[in-house]
Structure formats: C-alpha cells, structure tokens
Amino acid sequence: INAEYMGLKYCGEYGLRCKREVWRVQMVLTKMRGTARTLLTLEESNPRRQLEGSALLRRCLRLGLLDESKQKLDYVLSLTVPDFLERRLQTIVFKLGLAKSIHHARVLIVQRHIQVGKQIVTVPSFLVRVSSEKHIDFAPTSPFGGGPPGRVKRMRMRQAQNKGDDAEDEEEAED
Numbered sequence: 001i002n003a004e005y006m007g008l009k010y011c012g013e014y015g016l017r018c019k020r021e022v023w024r025v026q027m028v029l030t031k032m033r034g035t036a037r038t039l040l041t042l043e044e045s046n047p048r049r050q051l052e053g054s055a056l057l058r059r060c061l062r063l064g065l066l067d068e069s070k071q072k073l074d075y076v077l078s079l080t081v082p083d084f085l086e087r088r089l090q091t092i093v094f095k096l097g098l099a100k101s102i103h104h105a106r107v108l109i110v111q112r113h114i115q116v117g118k119q120i121v122t123v124p125s126f127l128v129r130v131s132s133e134k135h136i137d138f139a140p141t142s143p144f145g146g147g148p149p150g151r152v153k154r155m156r157m158r159q160a161q162n163k164g165d166d167a168e169d170e171e172e173a174e175d
Contacts, residue, residue, distance in 0.1 A: 006081075014085045015094075015102035021125060025084045032056065036076035063087055064130040089116065089136070090124035096136060113142040 007019040016022060035056060042049040053073055060066040065083050066075055085091060090105045093114055099105035106124045108114050114121060116128065117135045128136065138145030143153065 010081060010085060013102075014088065014091055015106050015124075016085075017106075022081065024125075025081050029079060029081060029084060032060075032079065033077055036073045040073050040077075062129050062131070063127055064133070084127070087127050088124065089114070089121060089126040089128050092128050092133060092136060098136070098138065108144075113138055113144055115139040115145075 007022045010016060010022045011019060035052065039049045039053045039056070044050075056076060057066065057071050057073070060076060060079070061068070061071070064087050065079055089109060090102065093099050093105040093108060094102045098114070099108050109124045109126075110122055112120050112122055115135075115137060116126070116132050120139050120141075139147070141147045143150045149157065
C-alpha cells in the first residue's frame with residue numbers, strides 16, 4: 001500500500017485537516033527513530049547512550065507511546081504513525097465520549113470547549129501526556145461544562161420571553 005493512500009486513510013480515520021498533519025507526525029517519528037538508531041550503534045556502557053537513551057524512553061513513556069514493559073530503544077524503532085495519532089487531544093476527546101465523532105471533537109477543541117487540567121487547549125494536535133489524560137473535560141466557561149448558555153440558546157430564550165410578554169400585553173389590552 002502506497003504512502004499517499006496511508007496519509008489519506010489517517011486523515012479520515014483520525015479527523016485530520018490535511019496530509020500535512022500526517023507528515024508532521026512522520027517527521028517527529030523519523031527523528032525519534034534516527035536518534036534511537038544512532039544510540040543503538042554505541043556501546044551500552046557509553047554515557048551518551050545511557051543519558052540520551054533514558055531521556056528518549058522517558059519522553060515516550062510520558063506521552064504514552066511506550067508502556068512500562070517496553071523500556072528499550074528497540075521498541076522506539078517499532079513505533080508507528082498511528083501510535084502518535086492515538087495520543088492527540090482530538091482522538092482522546094472522541095475516545096472519552098465527550099464528542100459524538102472525531103470531527104465533532106476537533107470542533108469542540110477549536111471552539112474552546114475542552115480543557116486539560118485548568119488550561120483551555122485550542123490545538124487538536126496537542127499530544128496528551130498520560131498524567132494529563134484523566135484531567136480532560138469540558139471547560140467551565142463552556143455551555144457543555146455548566147457555563148452560560150450559548151448564542152443560539154440565548155436567542156431562543158429571548159424569543160420565548162418576548163412571546164410571553166406579548167401574550168401578557170394582549171391580555172391587558174382585552175381588560
């Protein structure tokens with residue numbers, strides 16, 4: 001299967017805006033793999049391999065790309081594009097059930113309805129750390145998170161109130 005098709009497949013499956021988002025992930029993945037490959041050529045006792053290797057593995061662990069049982073540089077080489085795409089805020093919001101679809105998740109994030117911890121995040125490609133995953137929720141300022149009603153609901157409430165006022169005015173006019 002060619003790369004063009006896979007890029008398009010990821011765009012559809014993960015609700016990406018364009019192939020550039022896939023290419024960006026591929027670039028990060030290529031750099032990580034390259035670093036791991038370079039470190040694997042060094043001896044295990046080499047201080048550079050120990051220091052940079054542990055830093056790379058720690059970063060993968062923190063982002064949830066590797067789990068505790070796979071703490072070796074060999075496993076960094078086996079990482080794939082979907083591993084990264086699964087850690088995007090957009091994907092996690094959908095998987096948590098906060099959004100009806102992957103595309104709805106993107107809209108919620110861009111429209112400032114989602115917060116990670118106490119911070120509102122507006123970037124769908126935000127890579128969520130394992131420690132932050134349980135703190136993803138609707139923002140308190142969002143109508144979904146108990147905030148004030150949105151524009152459409154406010155307009156409908158105002159229209160209903162105006163209809164009620166008109167009915168009262170008609171009753172007073174009849175008296």
